[in-house]
Amino acid sequence: MRNSKKAVRDRVVEVYAPCVFTRSDLLARGLSGRSITRAVEAGALLRLRRDRYAYPDIAAEVAEAVRIGGRLSCLSLLVAIGIFVHRASGLHVQLAPDASRVRPPGSARTRLHWSAPSSVPAPLHAAAFEDVVRHAIRCQTPRGALATLDSLLHHRLLTRRQLATIFDGLPQRYARLLSLVDATAESGPETFMRLILKAIGAEYETQVRIEGVGRVDFVIEGWLIIECDSREFHEGWLAQVEDRRRDLAAAARGYVTIRPLATDVMERPDIVRGAVIDVMAALGMRGGRGRRS
Template identity: 55%
Template sequence: MSERNDGEKRTVAQRARDLYMPTVFSRAQLIRSGLSGRRISSAVARGDLVRIRRDRYALPSTPQDVISAVRIGGRVSCLTLLVSVGVFVHHCRRLHVLVTPGSSRLRLSKETESVLHWRVRSSVDRCLHAAPIAEAVAHSVYCQTPRDALATLDSVLHHAVMTYEELADLFASLPARFRALLALVDASAASGPETYMRLILKAMGVSYETQVYLEGVGYVDFVVDGWLIIECDSKEFHEGWEKQVQDRARDIAAARLGYVTVRPLAKELLGDHTAVREALEQIIEVMGARFTDGPRSRFSMNDRRTV
């Protein structure tokens, strides 16, 4: 499931840049910018500024999650922040807020279920409304299952939100129980379901390649044992008849090269994936012998990996 043809949408880097634009200000910052106390009050009355809480003002365009986090007394972080910039997160049903240790007068809302994060790995930067990306990624490891956390970490690397070296530094500061995840991170995963599919293939012990380019077909998500193509389909990227036509044309082109294609749905991978694994094991058992000497991929973005 590729996100390569996404030119009309903002990239993760663009969304992150927008999120960290100054949209929340202290009263002192507004006064330093040339506004008097009276002009601040007038701007609030006109709707040009929103008074969130004592000493915090926001532009009207500020996202609601950000306003809610600042109103509590912190900054948006963890899964909420990562979702807002387009990093893959399996589930995010609550507002995640970074609260500086020692903070008081927190204003928790009965309408919004919140998760407060008190752990701060580094000094707090100047942004008043959003935690540093590294802090949000660290929090996301605590807040998710290992499988879900790995999908988020893959997405962070794939979208170049952080480098591998930066992730390694981050994990060095986390409890030892989390560090095994770092060895499993793979930036080639172009979507969350691809991470879950990779974990299934690892558990099966088969040989596979990721993001393989086939002449006349294009990039495919996985090639297993040199003959079985696996494409991880989701509603977001495979909806509509036109897309269905393209996928079928790609499958026929792959078949002409000697490949078999299967397309498990994202919802099957994100939930209980037992049925997917069993189906793949049966397909490989029934058809694998016929393709022992079959075609092998001509080009791969990654080294061939045998698990």
């Protein structure tokens, strides 16, 4: 697994740690009614809405979700914990159907998800994780949703059985996505690339380890390597040097390597699909090409 600045599981713990409190919570912590009032007046404690308090270091998007009257959910929460989301814009907030005193969002880009919360206990500021995932599936394109689901399984935040339970609560039209989930995808672009390869009917393997080269994203038809380069993991000259050395080592073993840009894979899949087809047509018929991985 590629390293990240902070492990996803650590981020989950941080995001779901209690950071919004009721007046009863604060009294149980030893504060008095008068001290709560003074703390709010001094700015040491924020009153987000009726009976909802937080300390000043609370994340702005969490504070806004609670101020509106709901919980952080969907793409906003997934981005916060480091799960891949193709396009995330605006704040996503879960609101119960019977929510009262709902305040207008501060931005027109805020997305309100009116849905009954699951029976799983959740903190005051964040939706239950299964609700978050359901919202994210319905809020994205099928390809984007699949990339998110791949990321969730890859980081072991969900099992396939848990994911199947989540799909039970979705309309039937989403069922096909479940059969396409692949936990071997280490990034969103790899999911999008896999779908391109499926579309052209190519035989491929994922996360293949080649002696003298290392692990590569895809090997197609036993000879064509595809690496999904993104800025996150391929920025800087040293990373490029390592990639070029790997490509030379692969070429010495009979492989051809192409490196489509992650942005092209996700935003211009027709162009990438055409390029892969052209490479396979031009080089695939040459005898003795590559080795079966």
